[in-house]
Amino acid sequence: MNLLDEINQISILQVAEDLGLDVSRHRMICPFHEEDTPSLVLYPHTNSFYCFGCAKTGNSITLYSEIKQLTIKDTIREMGEEYVVGFQKYSSKSKKKLPTVNVLNVPEIRKVQAKEKPVEEIHSQIYETFRDICLQQSSNELSQATLIYLKTRGFTDKTLKDFRVFAIKDYADASWGLKQRFSTLDLQESGLFNERNNLIFYAHPLIIPYYRNGRIVYLQGRVVGPPPEKHGRYQFLHNQSLTLFNADILEKTKINETVYVTEGAFDCMRLVQDGKVAVSLGTANVFKREWAKLFQRVNVVFYLDNDKAGHRAADELEKIFTHFGISCSRKNLPAAYKDVNDYYTDKLGSNEQLGLF
Ligand SMILES: [Zn+2]
The missing domain is CATH 3.90.580.10 (Zinc finger, CHC2-type domain)
Structure with missing residues (x-):
């Protein structure tokens, strides 16, 4: 040695x-x-x-x-x-x-990326194969529960279809199907499998895909309903860097158009359902400076969660965007609401009134 x-x-x-x-x-x-x-x-x-x-x-x-x-x-x-x-x-x-x-x-020294590193092709292939396997599974109690849950959160069929949210109906089948098609190393490096070679979304069957240029570049799992003990509400990919949710929409914006920046993907989906332009960060703790470039021609409105982390992130983001000369402001939620989706679900009345059931 x-x-x-x-x-x-x-x-x-x-x-x-x-x-x-x-x-x-x-x-x-x-x-x-x-x-x-x-x-x-x-x-x-x-x-x-x-x-x-x-x-x-x-x-x-x-x-x-x-x-x-x-x-x-x-x-x-x-x-x-x-x-x-x-x-x-x-x-x-x-x-x-x-x-x-x-x-x-020197082993493992990777050059510092000036631009965001593109997601490896093999990783997108894995994520998309995972989605295809899940979509081919026949619907069951779990997928029904997922759909009902999403509707109680106020989402329409069109929104769910547009954002291509899907559910794992059979965990063992999904895991097996991926292991048939990809090597252990690729599956682990994609962040979808852990070191023990298990599919990471064991407790998080609701999957939110992040697309860039039409390809899946990231996956986020979510529990259905309240999180079970010892599990968080969300499961993020292992060792993969987070990317913006719904970022492709930024390519289609007009100059000076208002773009909302939210924390959770659901908040973003909800605003888009309401006719707005929105992207989400995934979590309040992550913002990459190179993302700021994507917002150069638009008016940014930070619409983050009503908690300490959300407020702190909004402060910090306002500083970064102002530093880059990007026009930005923030919108605060009324005190009683935790996040944008909560607020909209309540404000617009029950789901019966929305005609979702
Ligand atoms: Zn740093």
Whole structure:
């Protein structure tokens, strides 16, 4: 094993801690952009990191060199001295070799993306095959319950069809079907399967697909009704970076048109059903600066959840958009409502009145 391999074995959690960074549950405040809530995630199984706020990515070596403002060469020497037992054997033997280390040859250092990285073709294929398998499954109690739930939330058949929301009717069949067609590695890398090779949407049968240029680039699962114990309301793909929901609509906007930015996909769907132009962030904690470019010609209205995270995100987003010279404002929900969809469902009357049943 060479020195680089040794260094790449060091836990990124350990490195971050030793650098004095405040890590909690693999997350920390990103040192590469200004923020109040932690959006940089450390991945111990690959010893890498990714910031959901600014898209900065790298491994232990990059993190160390950036924080300490050292060249890669000096970083490797310092980390060797600090972490690698018997480092002397390397330094005496390979002193001349070290300066020739090329950054691009360092395993796992991926170039920082100036633009949003396109989703890999194989991942879109996996997501779309998953959708096709689910759509081919015959309807059952679960899918009926899902449909009724969506209608109680005020969605029309047209909206559900337009946004191509679907349900997993038979989990085992969906999982089996995907394993027949794709390799374990591809399924895990797509984020749809976990390290134990299980389809991640076990408790989240309602699937919201995120499309870009007509292709599925992301999937979000949701529970039907209130979340069961130990599960969140939503399940996001593992290790895949979030993208905007309904972003394709931004290509069709007119200059100065009002575009609503919501938190949840359902809020966005609800506003579109009401004739508005809307996109959603998926969660209040994530906004990538490169997304701001998509909003350059329009009037943005932030219409986020009525909670601490939503208010904080709106403050931060207003700052970012103003910084980029994009016209923006915010709309606050009346105190009694949690999110846009709640508000609309209540405001427009019962679903019987809407003629949904
Ligand atoms: Zn960042």
